[in-house]
Amino acid sequence: MTPNDYLDAHQPRFLQELLAFLAIPSVSANPAHRPDMARAADWVVARLTAAGAENARVVATEGHPVVMADWLHAGADRPTVLIYGHFDVQPPEPLDLWTTPPFAPDLRDGRVYARGASDDKGGMLIPILALEAHLATTGTLPVNVKFFFEGEEEIGSPSIPDCVRAHAEALAADMIFSADGLQWAPDQPQILEALKGILKLEIVLRGPRADQHSGLHGGGITNPAMALAQLLASMKAPDGRITIAGFYDAVIDLAPEDRAAIARIPYDETAYLAETGAPAAVGEPGYSTRERLWARPTLDVNGLTSGWQGDGSMTVLPAMARAKITCRLVAAQRPETVAQAIRDHVRAHTPAGVTAEVTISKGGSDPLLLPAGHAAAAEAAAVLTEVYGRAPYRTRVGGSIPILSTFRDVLGLQAVVLGFSHDDENLHAPNEFLRLDCFRRGQSVYARLFERLGGTVRR
Amino acid sequence: MTPNDYLDAHQPRFLQELLAFLAIPSVSANPAHRPDMARAADWVVARLTAAGAENARVVATEGHPVVMADWLHAGADRPTVLIYGHFDVQPPEPLDLWTTPPFAPDLRDGRVYARGASDDKGGMLIPILALEAHLATTGTLPVNVKFFFEGEEEIGSPSIPDCVRAHAEALAADMIFSADGLQWAPDQPQILEALKGILKLEIVLRGPRADQHSGLHGGGITNPAMALAQLLASMKAPDGRITIAGFYDAVIDLAPEDRAAIARIPYDETAYLAETGAPAAVGEPGYSTRERLWARPTLDVNGLTSGWQGDGSMTVLPAMARAKITCRLVAAQRPETVAQAIRDHVRAHTPAGVTAEVTISKGGSDPLLLPAGHAAAAEAAAVLTEVYGRAPYRTRVGGSIPILSTFRDVLGLQAVVLGFSHDDENLHAPNEFLRLDCFRRGQSVYARLFERLGGTVRR
Structure with missing residues (x-):
């Protein structure tokens, strides 16, 4: 049985696990949900341990807890991969706009609807499942892996920089992948070059x-x-x-070649307006809507x-x-x-x-711009091309992942964003959902990425 | 015995009656107090009848009841005066800020403390007592009088315009005085020339x-x-x-004489800022703070x-x-x-x-500006000058009394506001009170006003 066969065989169980995870109202912004934050952290520790990760543990911070774990038996000559995600979610309000309650996950049309489904509980579960698939089928993993899952992403990660600094040695790695992120479309992958x-x-x-x-x-x-x-x-x-x-x-203003690269990616303003419901796409003059969204x-x-x-x-x-x-x-x-x-x-x-x-407020962060020729990004792009059958677009995004600046500053690594959510999934809004086929495809990508990276030698 | 002697002699009884009236928690905003609204209306009917008024009756509206009464035996050549007031009160909350309970009227320092003491139960009782003083001492009254007391003033009088229209004939008069109103200070009367x-x-x-x-x-x-x-x-x-x-x-911009009249009334901007807590009094250029508050x-x-x-x-x-x-x-x-x-x-x-x-929104109202030479206002000013020994200030106010617009529109009359409360009496706030000497002085004003108006011939 290959890791991929294992993933196929166990998908129903994984889905039930995801539903259980989503039922925990881990709203980091609301102090009333502090016990739920602890429950979510415990759930993640248990799930990592069940997958075969070692040293899975809750790490206290000044705010919400962090969960760390590792599997480090691939050998010192293999690269070490740090995987990031978060188990806290946005507040669900306004509740009356949800078709089904935000913490009573509902399956319909091949999607799971719940607060946190897309951002980021589905995403952070994916690499754990890929780890399990390798360990369960081959008893080993071709790379060393570390996990770092936080509970403050939706409030700007105020305690996380101190926590990363305090655990810098335990988090040392050769590359970082963020399991909190988007793909371009269910049939079109992307590599994110810049975040705001x-x-x-x-x-x-x-x-x-x-x-x-x-x-x-x-x-x-x-x-x-x-x-x-x-x-x-x-x-x-x-x-x-x-x-x-x-x-x-x-x-740093867009160079002509940057603007040309952006212009090559299909853009449909009518579709954008239909997606948001806004009557017009209006903003800073001199830039296209996408340039404003991505690079201004x-x-x-x-x-x-x-x-x-x-x-x-x-x-x-x-x-x-x-x-x-x-x-x-x-x-x-x-x-x-x-x-x-x-x-x-x-x-x-x-x-x-x-x-x-x-x-x-605390939780400000620097913008990020991936340097040309970034090795981990090239490996991710190759896997995405294999699994999707299409080369990824090189994109930017208006969102922010403050933790990535911290990783850059403390660990000296520029993270590659490799998540499988999509921007139409009502992130931060009522009726958030995750596509289950993309949840499955993400597992294949991470399983294959572990294999590919295992074939490389530590830089 | 003159009416004024009668007022002196019966003041202790009047005070006991006021306390009984104040003990009824006639809170129009709270549906739980609907029975108290009915009790208050019945109390007013009984008090009007005891004073010698005729046809005192509760008039149903779509909301809280109205009380009407009259005394119309002065003769067709004498003017008819309509007197307005209200027997509903503001909610008493927050209760913990009251020194004594809002509906257990307490006498201290020459004041009665209770919800509604100043706004407007004390005020609406005054002209009833003046009526009684005339009828009890002379057996007659030199003017025809009609009373219209409502129970919805504190909730914006939603049912009153329809009620006034329905009873327009019964309410027809030559002038209107509102017994709901303020004096400038205990020793300084005012005539309100304009409301916004x-x-x-x-x-x-x-x-x-x-x-x-x-x-x-x-x-x-x-x-x-x-x-x-x-x-x-x-x-x-x-x-x-x-x-x-x-x-x-x-x-209608302020004429130079209007501005001069306003400038003659003492104004202390430091005291105004202390009262509001605002860091500065800023507004439309070209006008003093009081001009902006009163007339812009x-x-x-x-x-x-x-x-x-x-x-x-x-x-x-x-x-x-x-x-x-x-x-x-x-x-x-x-x-x-x-x-x-x-x-x-x-x-x-x-x-x-x-x-x-x-x-x-519903509930808009026209501004009111007493025309120059308004007869009823001139009579009121003359009486105030007699009783206070000082000519009234001619003032304006930024607030609105929508019922007065209704009277103007339906009955064709501009009301004169003639009340004896003061703006420091915690209207709409905890520890509302009424000054008893002003309660007494108001009775003299109305008694004297009836005499003066009886000396005039119907226009």
């Missing part, structure tokens, strides 16, 4: 001490909600260009809160208005530099009559 | 069908929260001037809602962003006209890539 960095912040404007009667005080004092609107509007021109002084300074920095308001939120009206002049913001950064922007530019902008543009407070 | 109207609306911008991942879609499509900020900012210049085309068109139309954002509202960050590009807005209007603005100007503005200024929906 991220900077998260909150701006709070305060006016009166408490909410005031809008009739008795309107016009007399500044309305913090309107002041926030004015401040935010000062950050972005109507055409979509960010107007914060210095914001674009460090950006952004500033997005993630949330606005002020005054009366409920039904009907309440005629208050709010005491406070808050905006949550994320900037997505491209090489060679740095979160600290952009944060300072925003602080300076807020200082210069806060309307009179309110005070402003800018809080930079 | 109100227009309430919601603006909802929609982009993608559901919240999107801000990394995967940021920069590609318009962010509704940022678009809302840009749209709102387009409505108000940084200096506070509203920039909606046509917004100010119908405004406003546009206030009452609430902002978009995307992630909770703690921490959630990196969404929101599907929707909503602003709740109230405009306070001054004569001769009309809510419908301003609503259309806002609709036109939104249509012209909504950023590309989102759709906008403007919803005008």
Whole structure:
């Protein structure tokens, strides 16, 4: 029996295991789910051990636990592969938009619907299953493997840099693959050349001490909600260009050959609009929609809160208005530099009559750009070509995986993203799902990757 | 015995009656208090009858009951005065901030502490007592009087316009006095020349069908929260001037003599900032703070809602962003006209890539401005000057009393606000109280007003 036969034979069990994993509401953002985070970590330890991994253990951090494990019997002349993923999930709200409850995984149309199905519980399970398939059929593995699964990815991994530094020796490897990632399409693989960095912040404007009667005080004092609107509007021109002084300074602009490579990948704006439901694709002038999404920095308001939120009206002049913001950064922007530019902008543009407070959240990360000729990326591309029967597109993405910057900084390795989710799977939204055929294909890719890498000699 | 002697002699009984009235928890906003609303209405009917009023009756509406009564024996050549007040009260919550329970009226320091003491049970009792003083001492009254007391003021009087229309003939009068109102200070009367109207609306911008991942879609499509900020900012210049085309068109600007009258009333900006806790009093240029508060139309954002509202960050590009807005209007603005100007503005200024929906809420009202030489106001001012020994300030207020617009529209009369509460009496807040000396002084004012008006001949 080959590893691939084993994967075929055990797929029903793997699916049941995935459903059990998805039923754990491991929402890292919500402190009420702390016990569920611990349960999820224990589940991962048990699953790694069942697959034949050794030293599977929960590692405490200042925040949510990490799970580490390894299998290191391929020999010192074989490469060591570090595999990354995460077992925490986004909050499921708004619950009323889910067809079936987010933590009651539901199988329909060859997909499993649940919060975390696509991001990243399905993905992180895939390499564990590939390990099991090798060990169960051949009793060995052609490469040394280490696993590092975290529980803070959806909140920006605040405790993870310290944890990686503390375990840098245990995590030392020759290459890193992230099992948290996307393929281009079910029939078209990709290699991700660049990810955006991220900077998260909150701006709070305060006016009166408490909410005031809008009739008795309107016009007399500044309305913090309107002041926030004015401040935010000062950050972005109507055409979509960010107007914060210095914001674009460090950006490595797309070279003509980069733009040509992007233009070669099919793009259908009508399909993009149908996917998102947006009425138009609008943004920074001078760049195509895909160039903006992939290679231009952004500033997005993630949330606005002020005054009366409920039904009907309440005629208050709010005491406070808050905006949550994320900037997505491209090489060679740095979160600290952009944060300072925003602080300076807020200082210069806060309307009179309110005070402003800018809080930079933990969990910022640098953008990543894969260097030309990266060896692990070349191996992954070769396996993807074998399994899919098509060469991967060389793509970029607007998302951020902060942990990859940490790996680069601490372990000196640029990770290759090798996941099997797709961007139409409602990641971070209601009705998240994972395609089961892609879940299966990913197992083949990792099983084959272990074989191929086992045929190489340690650099 | 004069009416005023009678008032002196019976003050202890009147106070006991007020305490009994205040003990009824007639909270119109809380359906659990429906029986108490009925009890309060019955109490008012009985008290009017005891005072000598005729035809005192509970009148059913679609909501809470109204109480009507009259005394119409002064003769057809004497004017008929309609008196308005309300016997419902605000909810008492938060209860733990009350020194004594809200519905166990407590006398201390020459004040009665109870929910509704100031707003408006004390106020609406005053003219009833003045009526009694006349009838008990002289057997007659020099004017015809009608009473209209409602039970929905604190919930926006939803059933009252229909009720007033249905009883327009029974309510026909030559002048209206509202017993729900404030004096400037215990030793300084006022005549309220203007109240602002109100227009309430919601603006909802929609982009993608559901919240999107801000990394995967940021920069590609318009962010509704940022678009809302840009749209709102387009409505108000940084200096506070509203920039909606046509917004100010119908405004009757302050004449130099109006501005001089306002400037003569003491104003302490430091005290105003201490009261609100705002860091500065900022608004439309060219007008003093008090002019803005009293006589300029406003546009206030009452609430902002978009995307992630909770703690921490959630990196969404929101599907929707909503602003709740109230405009306070001054004569001769009309809510419908301003609503259309806002609709036109939104249509012209909504950023590309989102759709906008403007919803005008029910409960809008016209501004009110007493015409120069208003006879009833002149009589009230003369009586206030007599009783207080000081001429009243001619004031305005930024708040709205929608019922007064209804009276104007249905009965063709501009009401004169003649109440004896004060804005420091914790209206709508814990530890509401009424000053007993002002309660007494109000009785003298109404008793004297009836005499004076009886000396006039029907217009």
